[in-house]
Amino acid sequence: MSTSVALNGKGMLRGLNLRQRTILLISLMSLLLMTVLASSLYIDSSSLSTNFDSRNLAPSLEHPFGTDWMGRDMFARTLTGLGLSIMVGAFASAISTFVSVVLGLLSSMGRAADSFVSWLVDLFLSIPHLLLIILISIGLGGGATGVIIGVGLTHWTSLTRVVRAEIKQINTQDYIHISRNFGKSNWWIARKHILPHLVPQFLLGMILVFPHAILHEASVTFLGFGLSPHEPAIGIILSESMRYLAAGYWWLAFFPGMSLLIVVLAVDVIGENLGKIMDPRKAHE
Amino acid sequence: MIKVRHKELALFSLKKILKLICLLVVVSIASFWLVEQAPIDPVKIYIGAMSVTPEQKAILEEYWGVNTPAREKYLNWVGNALRGDLGDSLIYRMPVSDVIKERFTASLALMASAWLLSGVIGFFLGIVAGMKNGTWIDKAIKTYCYILLATPTFWLALVMLLIFSVYLGWFPIGLGVPIAVAAQEVTLLDRLKHLILPTITLSLLGVATIAMFTREKLIEVMSSDYVLFAKARGEKGFGLVWRHGVRNVALPAITLQFLGFSELFGGAVLVEQVFSYPGLGQAAVEAGIRSDVPLLLGIVLISTMFVFIGNMMADLIYQFVDPRIKQQETRA
Amino acid sequence: MSVEMAMNNDDREGSEALLKVKDLSLSFFQYTSGLRQTELKIISNMSLEAYSGEVLAVVGSSGSGKSLLAHAILGILPSNSRLSGSMEYKGQSLTPEKKEELRGKEIALIPQSTTYLDPLMKVSEQVMGSSEKKDKEVMRKRQTEIFQRYNLKAAVGRMLPHELSGGMARRVLVSTALMSSAKLIIADEPTPGLDERSLDETLKYFKDMAKKGCAVILITHDIEAALKISDRIAIFYAGTILEEARIEDFRNDGEDLRHPYTRALWNALPQNRFQAIKGHQPMQDELNGGCVYFERCSIRTEHCSKDIPQLKRISGGLVRCNNVS
Numbered sequence: 001m002s003t004s005v006a007l008n009g010k011g012m013l014r015g016l017n018l019r020q021r022t023i024l025l026i027s028l029m030s031l032l033l034m035t036v037l038a039s040s041l042y043i044d045s046s047s048l049s050t051n052f053d054s055r056n057l058a059p060s061l062e063h064p065f066g067t068d069w070m071g072r073d074m075f076a077r078t079l080t081g082l083g084l085s086i087m088v089g090a091f092a093s094a095i096s097t098f099v100s101v102v103l104g105l106l107s108s109m110g111r112a113a114d115s116f117v118s119w120l121v122d123l124f125l126s127i128p129h130l131l132l133i134i135l136i137s138i139g140l141g142g143g144a145t146g147v148i149i150g151v152g153l154t155h156w157t158s159l160t161r162v163v164r165a166e167i168k169q170i171n172t173q174d175y176i177h178i179s180r181n182f183g184k185s186n187w188w189i190a191r192k193h194i195l196p197h198l199v200p201q202f203l204l205g206m207i208l209v210f211p212h213a214i215l216h217e218a219s220v221t222f223l224g225f226g227l228s229p230h231e232p233a234i235g236i237i238l239s240e241s242m243r244y245l246a247a248g249y250w251w252l253a254f255f256p257g258m259s260l261l262i263v264v265l266a267v268d269v270i271g272e273n274l275g276k277i278m279d280p281r282k283a284h285e
Numbered sequence: 286m287i288k289v290r291h292k293e294l295a296l297f298s299l300k301k302i303l304k305l306i307c308l309l310v311v312v313s314i315a316s317f318w319l320v321e322q323a324p325i326d327p328v329k330i331y332i333g334a335m336s337v338t339p340e341q342k343a344i345l346e347e348y349w350g351v352n353t354p355a356r357e358k359y360l361n362w363v364g365n366a367l368r369g370d371l372g373d374s375l376i377y378r379m380p381v382s383d384v385i386k387e388r389f390t391a392s393l394a395l396m397a398s399a400w401l402l403s404g405v406i407g408f409f410l411g412i413v414a415g416m417k418n419g420t421w422i423d424k425a426i427k428t429y430c431y432i433l434l435a436t437p438t439f440w441l442a443l444v445m446l447l448i449f450s451v452y453l454g455w456f457p458i459g460l461g462v463p464i465a466v467a468a469q470e471v472t473l474l475d476r477l478k479h480l481i482l483p484t485i486t487l488s489l490l491g492v493a494t495i496a497m498f499t500r501e502k503l504i505e506v507m508s509s510d511y512v513l514f515a516k517a518r519g520e521k522g523f524g525l526v527w528r529h530g531v532r533n534v535a536l537p538a539i540t541l542q543f544l545g546f547s548e549l550f551g552g553a554v555l556v557e558q559v560f561s562y563p564g565l566g567q568a569a570v571e572a573g574i575r576s577d578v579p580l581l582l583g584i585v586l587i588s589t590m591f592v593f594i595g596n597m598m599a600d601l602i603y604q605f606v607d608p609r610i611k612q613q614e615t616r617a
Numbered sequence: 618m619s620v621e622m623a624m625n626n627d628d629r630e631g632s633e634a635l636l637k638v639k640d641l642s643l644s645f646f647q648y649t650s651g652l653r654q655t656e657l658k659i660i661s662n663m664s665l666e667a668y669s670g671e672v673l674a675v676v677g678s679s680g681s682g683k684s685l686l687a688h689a690i691l692g693i694l695p696s697n698s699r700l701s702g703s704m705e706y707k708g709q710s711l712t713p714e715k716k717e718e719l720r721g722k723e724i725a726l727i728p729q730s731t732t733y734l735d736p737l738m739k740v741s742e743q744v745m746g747s748s749e750k751k752d753k754e755v756m757r758k759r760q761t762e763i764f765q766r767y768n769l770k771a772a773v774g775r776m777l778p779h780e781l782s783g784g785m786a787r788r789v790l791v792s793t794a795l796m797s798s799a800k801l802i803i804a805d806e807p808t809p810g811l812d813e814r815s816l817d818e819t820l821k822y823f824k825d826m827a828k829k830g831c832a833v834i835l836i837t838h839d840i841e842a843a844l845k846i847s848d849r850i851a852i853f854y855a856g857t858i859l860e861e862a863r864i865e866d867f868r869n870d871g872e873d874l875r876h877p878y879t880r881a882l883w884n885a886l887p888q889n890r891f892q893a894i895k896g897h898q899p900m901q902d903e904l905n906g907g908c909v910y911f912e913r914c915s916i917r918t919e920h921c922s923k924d925i926p927q928l929k930r931i932s933g934g935l936v937r938c939n940n941v942s
Contacts, residue, residue: 019652126308126596127316128588130551134573135585139319215437219555222439223570238440242559250447257440264435277652419696508695514733516693518793519721520747528747529735536737608736608777 040083095152411499
């Protein structure tokens with residue numbers, strides 16, 4: 001009549017407890033991302049150059065992702081594109097996080113400020129997300145700046161909501177009341193008491209925003225509003241590949257997109273598992 | 286279950302209408318301001334490759350308000366918009382409202398079918414996963430959803446195109462109806478055929494969100510007091526899930542599906558672009574790339590209304606259909 | 618009332634208990650911050666017996682895990698729990714399969730609040746429970762009868778749970794148990810928030826069920842309510858039973874009570890000495906291997922801090938104390 005619980009995983013990970021498995025998973029995925037980023041920075045620029053002797057080659061050992069119509073190695077182009085994506089994504093999610101820190105703290109400063117922040121959240125959620133990024137990007141004259149700021153300025157809403165809820169909860173704590181009774185200003189309390197509590201939330205929030213940022217950047221670039229066509233961004237590579245689909249050059253589209261998917265998935269896994277460590281209730285499933 | 290409260294409903298509608306008006310004003314000012322910042326010369330776009338005399342050019346400049354201050358331009362635009370005139374599209378050379386009407390109908394067919402399909406499939410998968418929580422089938426569904434959520438929409442569309450059009454040859458590669466073909470000549474079957482691949486692509490992506498939500502919600506419901514009591518009374522298995530689980534998860538799931546209009550529209554933009562489906566999303570991209578400001582503004586407004594309606598439906602369910610909200614209110 | 622009770626007690630001699638719980642322990646696995654796994658003990662080495670025709674009250678303070686006892690008997694604990702010990706129903710071992718077979722039929726639970734009712738389902742449908750189509754009419758008839766008996770109008774059946782008033786809700790919850798032909802009825806905290814009259818009324822329902830031959834386990838934090846209708850009272854403290862006493866033992870200054878805690882509880886009642894008990898019930902992580910009542914005990918000895926006392930039978934009751942005989 002005892003109800004026992006399954007404690008251990010299967011296969012390779014047997015013998016590790018959940019904590020160890022989670023940490024291992026996070027480390028592996030981080031290593032993967034680091035490798036991609038590092039190799040994109042140190043890639044041999046000659047492999048990106050055109051080589052008309054080896055045009056439109058299907059994947060082989062020499063060119064694992066094949067080559068394009070200018071004879072460029074798709075593996076090298078994809079890696080460079082991924083590196084670019086990761087950097088743009090990091091930049092954009094940093095902007096988003098910064099915005100949500102400011103707005104989150106602002107919302108803690110009084111009723112009027114709080115309703116302004118939630119009005120702003122509603123406003124940003126009222127235009128289709130992709131269209132809003134395109135609009136901002138157009139307004140900023142397109143290019144890398146346009147897309148980074150466009151993506152950065154539109155991904156803060158969910159984190160701001162989390163931060164607002166968190167602050168509401170912290171505000172009910174005794175030490176906040178005591179500070180207030182001592183005549184400390186709202187801004188002082190926000191900085192000294194509330195901000196330190198929220199730092200882990202922000203870090204996690206930034207990682208959780210990251211995949212959305214990468215995907216939106218790639219989408220906007222694909223549509224022609226983002227990075228310039230001279231950059232080997234994943235969005236550019238895929239939009240170029242469309243012209244060659246009918247010719248059957250499937251590798252031009254397949255591998256770059258697949259690689260982007262894997263990078264996004266890796267960041268997702270990191271965020272998800274960090275969340276579990278911070279909030280063990282999520283681990284009970 | 287539904288008791289319509291007329292007075293509250295009237296108040297609700299009034300509030301929503303006021304809110305929509307405010308929203309449209311703010312959104313139009315903001316987007317007008319944004320596109321004003323961009324270095325765009327509407328006359329140049331309109332003229333394109335045509336040769337015009339300086340006199341004609343001056344008339345066009347006057348017409349497009351090149352030298353008018355932004356505020357005046359905006360007020361002019363609003364004044365016309367209130368009379369139902371959103372201006373002329375620079376690239377399609379016809380009234381913006383006509384372009385939108387035609388394109389939006391096409392997009393609506395795509396979005397509605399994808400919305401329904403993803404809702405039904407996603408809900409079903411979520412229920413199965415939640416019911417079998419922790420088993421291999423749950424893990425399979427969860428993995429599938431995680432992967433889908435990480436998949437770039439346009440890439441999935443490309444892959445679908447590769448498989449079904451290039452490799453299997455079931456559909457033509459350029460899926461859009463050529464602009465040259467007059468609307469009458471396009472048969473319903475044609476339209477349907479052009480709808481299938483984009484719809485499947487769009488719904489595949491929508492499935493993930495709703496399935497994950499349904500799964501989590503079902504697990505929450507299944508660990509609630511009332512399910513515990515039902516179990517204590519001997520209910521079990523699928524009957525238990527059907528009687529208490531599905532009922533209690535359905536409303537929140539439908540609500541979420543309505544809240545997803547914004548993502549749905551974004552997905553449609555990308556999918557339409559890849560399949561060259563002649564919808565509003567494709568028009569938006571065209572308008573953006575070729576700086577067709579009047580059309581772009583029109584699309585922003587209509588899509589804002591579209592998202593607003595989704596949110597309003599969600600609110601409506603939340604406040605008027607779901608009795609649990611009343612229950613929470615009475616407890617508080 | 619004592620005559621009737623004495624008779625009941627006499628009947629009991631020699632008869633088998635309907636439900637026997639022996640050395641029941643229950644713990645939960647949890648993840649704490651940083652995903653470290655911990656085990657939380659809720660119930661340890663608990664034993665009790667329930668007899669047909671009797672009301673057994675399990676009295677303990679709120680939030681001490683009494684409800685989980687009911688869930689353990691019914692086999693509806695969450696999956697991260699671990700249960701050990703033995704249970705017997707009608708002399709047969711109560712396996713998980715057996716529990717699944719019996720619950721809702723022979724063993725019925727009366728839950729503590731309307732949160733145990735499906736918020737989207739009409740009350741009458743819930744009281745009827747799930748049944749096959751052919752039985753539906755029979756069940757409906759029965760439900761109507763029970764509602765009449767409990768003075769619930771037909772309109773109540775069409776309501777949703779959140780529309781019920783407190784007293785109505787209590788009667789609806791009680792009526793769910795009568796739909797089945799349960800032999801063992803477990804009522805989980807059925808009394809909070811009731812006024813004097815509804816309280817007496819509710820307690821009467823349980824007394825009636827016992828008179829009809831059911832075994833009733835009344836789980837409550839309200840010792841006064843328990844004293845009104847129970848035949849025996851088990852005192853639940855820090856995850857275990859300290860004493861099981863007959864109702865007649867609760868009289869005068871409590872000199873017939875065996876355990877110092879039971880006596881203190883008795884004397885804390887307003888109609889008795891109204892003496893508050895000092896100290897607090899220990900949390901599970903504050904226990905250190907000795908008697909769970911050690912910290913607050915008036916008759917403790919050195920020995921008590923090391924040895925967990927065993928449950929022993931003394932003058933017709935059970936007690937877990939080293940210093941009584």
